[in-house]
Amino acid sequence: xxxxxxxxxxxxxxxxxxxxxxxxxxxxxxxxxxxxxxxxxxxxxxxxxxxxxxxxxxxxxxxxxxxxxxxxxxxxxxxxxxxxxxxxxxxxxxxxxxxxxxxxxxxxxxxxxxxxxxxxxxxxxxxxxxxxxxxxxxxxxxxxxxxxxxxxxxxxxxxxxxxxxxxxxxxxxxxxxxxxxxxxxxxxxxxxxxxxxxxxxxxxxxxxxxxxxxxxxxxxxxxxxxxxxxxxxxxxxxxxxxxxxxxxxxxxxxxxxxxxxxxxxxxxxxxxxxxxxxxxxxxxxxxxxxxxxxxxxxxxxxxxxxxxxxxxxxxxxxxxxxxxxxxxxxxxxxxxxxxxxxxxx
Numbered sequence: 001x002x003x004x005x006x007x008x009x010x011x012x013x014x015x016x017x018x019x020x021x022x023x024x025x026x027x028x029x030x031x032x033x034x035x036x037x038x039x040x041x042x043x044x045x046x047x048x049x050x051x052x053x054x055x056x057x058x059x060x061x062x063x064x065x066x067x068x069x070x071x072x073x074x075x076x077x078x079x080x081x082x083x084x085x086x087x088x089x090x091x092x093x094x095x096x097x098x099x100x101x102x103x104x105x106x107x108x109x110x111x112x113x114x115x116x117x118x119x120x121x122x123x124x125x126x127x128x129x130x131x132x133x134x135x136x137x138x139x140x141x142x143x144x145x146x147x148x149x150x151x152x153x154x155x156x157x158x159x160x161x162x163x164x165x166x167x168x169x170x171x172x173x174x175x176x177x178x179x180x181x182x183x184x185x186x187x188x189x190x191x192x193x194x195x196x197x198x199x200x201x202x203x204x205x206x207x208x209x210x211x212x213x214x215x216x217x218x219x220x221x222x223x224x225x226x227x228x229x230x231x232x233x234x235x236x237x238x239x240x241x242x243x244x245x246x247x248x249x250x251x252x253x254x255x256x257x258x259x260x261x262x263x264x265x266x267x268x269x270x271x272x273x274x275x276x277x278x279x280x281x282x283x284x285x286x287x288x289x290x291x292x293x294x295x296x297x298x299x300x301x302x303x304x305x306x307x308x309x310x311x312x313x314x315x316x317x318x319x320x321x322x323x324x325x326x327x328x329x330x331x332x333x334x335x336x337x338x339x340x341x342x343x344x345x
Contacts, residue, residue: 046071046082048089050116055299058092058121058163058311059113065332066093066317084341085317092298093270094123094165094313096330099140102149106156119161123313124153124194127170127187132178143186150194159202165209165266165313166194166233168240171224172211192229199232207266207308210236213244213252214276222259234308235264241314242268243276243292250304257306267302269295270312273344287323288336293343316340 048062048070061067066089073082095109106122113120126149130139140146170191173179179187191208198206208230211221230236236256239249246269253265273293277285296310317337319326327333 046074048086050118051090051092051298053117055301056092056297057119057300058298058309059109059116059118060090060092061095061109061112064089064093065315066337069317069332069334069337081338084338087294087341087344088316088337091312092118092121093315094121094311096123096125096315097153099126099138099149102152103156106153107158108156110157110160110162113162114160119163120157121163121165121311121313122153122157123165123168124150125168127167127190129179129183129187131169132173143190146190147193150197154197154201157198157201157204161203162201163205163207163266163309163311164198165207165237165240165311166198167191168209168237168313169211170209171221171228172209172215175211175221175224176215188224188227192227192232195229195233199234205234205308207235207237208233209240210238210253210256210265212239212242213248214242218252218256218259222256225256225260230260230263233263235266236260237266237268237311237313239268239272241270241320242286243272243274243289245272245275246296246303246310248275250307254304254306262306264306264308266309266311267307268313269298269310270314270316271295271340284323287320288326288333290324290339291343292340293345294340 048060048067050060066085069085070082070089073079073085095105097105109122110120126140126146128139128142128146140149170187174184174187195206195208198204208225208228210225225236236253238253246267249267249272253267257263257265271292272295274291277289277292280289294316298309298311300309302308302310317332317334317340319329319331319333319336321329326336
């Protein structure tokens with residue numbers, strides 16, 4: 001049943017969250033242009049810069065795991081591997097806000113993005129009873145803790161340009177039965193409240209997660225999305241952390257859009273270059289599947305007017321969980337990152 005619901009393990013590692021607290025100041029000092037290693041070897045450079053703003057207005061984090069890996073490879077003289085990982089490092093990816101310091105993290109990321117003249121991409125993934133006890137289980141202790149956390153994120157964002165992907169799987173897991181029904185009323189209330197709080201900000205766009213092209217049918221989720229406040233959001237997100245093709249994701253999104261007032265949507269194209277994995281255990285096809293590739297680069301120039309952007313919401317190269325030899329969810333996995341990049345046309 002659960003093999004079609006989506007990649008469940010999304011949250012960054014504790015170390016990544018801790019470093020994010022001081023990220024803003026560090027990047028502002030660095031001017032958001034250094035890859036953290038300036039060493040040049042064999043003509044290769046560790047420098048990571050922003051993408052052209054007209055096609056890709058989102059912020060590239062020059063201190064990401066991928067950027068650090070590029071710098072390490074350059075320093076070691078492994079220029080071929082450095083250029084492969086650069087395919088990941090030079091693209092903007094979602095910053096997943098941790099549970100402990102939401103205001104500091106949101107401020108750090110959005111200030112760095114603002115200084116670079118770009119829009120921050122934040123992912124909020126802290127709903128109570130998160131992930132049904134799977135690889136990324138956890139979340140806020142209760143409803144009040146979640147509301148306080150959302151308030152912290154909102155204070156950190158302020159008036160800076162930000163796009164938020166709100167709570168991957170939170171609605172879907174109510175629909176597919178993974179999250180017990182006794183939590184439904186509170187979850188809908190929390191999501192609706194989060195949309196309202198974030199949309200009270202001057203320059204923040206909010207997209208509520210709405211599953212993927214392989215889990216089921218839009219008829220099953222459109223009313224729950226409405227209960228969760230999609231009418232007040234800018235739209236919804238599809239394919240977060242998953243592998244369905246952009247074409248299939250557009251088709252799914254358009255069907256769903258027609259049922260929720262023609263809302264726009266965004267697509268996670270981070271790892272969908274080769275489409276979904278169709279072998280092995282159906283229940284874990286979403287978890288570190290082999291043979292996948294990076295998808296379309298993030299951009300607001302998409303193939304359909306209803307699609308506001310292709311985004312890399314899931315950070316390519318970070319594990320889905322302890323499956324197929326992977327490390328804990330959210331930890332950088334060099335071997336997998338290289339294979340994703342090498343398989344990309």
